[in-house]
Amino acid sequence: MIECRAPKNSEEFEQYYHLRWQTLREPWQQAKGSEKDELESQAIHRLIIDDKQQVLAVGRLHFIEGNQAQIRYMAVAESCHGQGYGRIIINALEQAASKFGVRSIHLNAREGALGFYQRLGYEGNTVSHLLYGTIKHIAMEKPVILNSQQLIEEVNDLVDTWYSTIPLSKAMAINITSYDYHSLITTCDLAFNKNLHNTMFAGSIYTLATLTGWGWVHCKLIELGVVGDIVLADANIKYCSPIEGIAYAVTDNENKVLELLKFKNLRNEKINVNVNVYSGEKIAARFTATYVVKPKKKS
Template identity: 65%
Template structure:
């Protein structure tokens, strides 16, 4: 039985990169290390492992901007071709992309692999580049359906509220990329939220997380046709690692959907939420906050 997941320890990453090098670099006499680039730490990695613990297929996804991502470094071990493992990797990467609200996935397919990607819904026939002077690549893309399409008006109204009543949110370029009633994902423009180390400014992380939690509550109220004024009562943020590349604030799956019983009974409601700031799939900061939804009749 095979398993598809992210590498979980240094040993698995070593196998992951070794297969990438052996398949995509070694045959063209490229040195060990040439199989990696500067985007590894901010990317999503997937690998297929067989029952013997061998890494037999790999692929990577990285975010190129707020709504777009690129698949790179697809490889299947030579003795495992023809078993559908490439499709397994693509499906896994697309599922991650959808959860972050990616609208378009691009890739540069080696000429002999174009048919494979066409069967998976990718389109394109223009040459993007020629690698090592001989490997022709074709630029291809695929459109993904956004979960926001289920709630376009509510999401649009929430973004409008942010940008008109909280000027900082507009200046930071904060917008919503995904919402499915249970989870909300927001992002911002890293180019205007950097610190001197070229990573995301701590104050921007805090603001992005605050609005993600606030927005999730606002949409929950909208779903239940309730009204209330949301304020942040207290919060704690843990900065775990630098945020490089595109950052996403994602409300945790562990957040309980509130029934707002106290609010319905004419009282204020207190809700505690967790929001994760991710760089790639890695949680770079964790925000735990308590919001109060004030009953407007009491205030």
Template identity: 50%
Template sequence: MYQVKAPENKADFKRYYQFRWQWLRAPWQQPIGSEIDDLENQAIHRFIENEQGQIIAVGRLHKTSQNQAQIRYMAVDEQYQGQGLGKLVIQSLEQEAVKHGVTQITLNAREVALVFYQRLGYQLAEKSHVLYGEIQHFLMTKSLNTLDDNKTLLSQALTCTWHNTIPMSAAMNMKVNYFNGEQLFTSSDLAFNKNLHNTMFAGSIYTQATLTGWGWVYFLLAENKLEGDIVLANAEIKYLAPVAGAGVGFTNVALTEGDITTLSQKGKARIRVEVHILSGDKVAAKFIGQYAVIAAKD
């Protein structure tokens, strides 16, 4: 069975870009390098290999705003077309889009691919550009549901709590993208949070990371039917790379230490949460917060 993967190192990216050039640029005599644009570092990249480890399908998704994204560079080796590989890549990109808070995806499809995308739920909007003077493209769109249905109300409650009690979070437009009990993704609006380099302001990165960790503890309390006041006791952050697009915060069970149930036994609990701020697939910052929880008084 074929698996969709993300490039993990320079060698993977070299093969990935080579495949993009081979199938999307070389047939039209475009030079090597034309398959790469300035959004690669803030994008989500996916590929599929055959049994020999050769890449046979690729696709990319990048956010165009806090809640919108575009799919580009879709290609499947001619020898493997008709086996559902393109569908697997699209589904993988859509799953990541949901976690990153995307409510609408757009793409520009070649005429020969219109039926393929329509079968996957994309709606034809209008004619778009003509590539290399001969390849007509069509704008297509699809709406996504960004929250796990079972967690929607809890996620909305957290977003409201942030906005009502922490004015900075409302100004940043901090939102819960996705929460399923195992993972938490948050987002904020780059338009408000960008610096003079058009990347995310370091203070906004720190704030989003802090609130993402705080939100994880909030969910722990809710899921264990406990009440308490959450405060950040200690924190450290490492900035690893610029956040070039709309900021996305991430944490999960594996990045968390501590037992929230001690709150009911001792009246207090201490939870360590590691939060990653993502720029596409890349971890751009790592935050570690120690959160103290004090039992709510009657």
């Protein structure tokens, strides 16, 4: 029995990177460590592991600007070729990309793997580079189908509301990448929000989380047909780790939608919202807030 998931511990990561090196670097006499780059901590990692805890296939996805992502370091153990493990890894990475609102995925395919990626819907025939001067890579791309996570009209209007009433949101280039009537996902410009350490400014993390929670309540009120003002009453944030790459703020699905039904009473009410800010799949900040909603009668 096999399982496809993220590595859970240091031992699995050790196997994960070893398979990368063994498949993609050792045949070209490259040293251990050459299978990694500076984006590892920001990326989404997937492996296939069997019931003996042996890693059989690996792949990585990292985010780039403009709702795009790139797949790299695809590797399958030589003894497992032809068993469909590569397809399983790609599907898992595409599902993760869809969760964060990615619109297109890019990759540079080795010439020998071109047919594999074409069968999975990737297109392109331009040579991107020669690795070590000998291994030809072809630039390929595939659009991501977001299924039910299409942005509703009210969510698009939400960004306009932010930009027109909160100048900082426009300067930060905060945007919504996904909303599925349960969870709201936002991101912001990478370059503008970096501090002197080249990581995301704590104030930007706080602002992104605050507006994400506010926006989730805003969308829920629209769905309930309630008109009202939303005010942040209390908030707490825990910074868990630095964010070196693109950040995504995600409302926690445990937010209780039923609590919002009380707003129908047209009284000032409170709603608690949890937001996690991610770097890759790692939670970099946990934000908890209480918003007060002041309903008002429709004119």
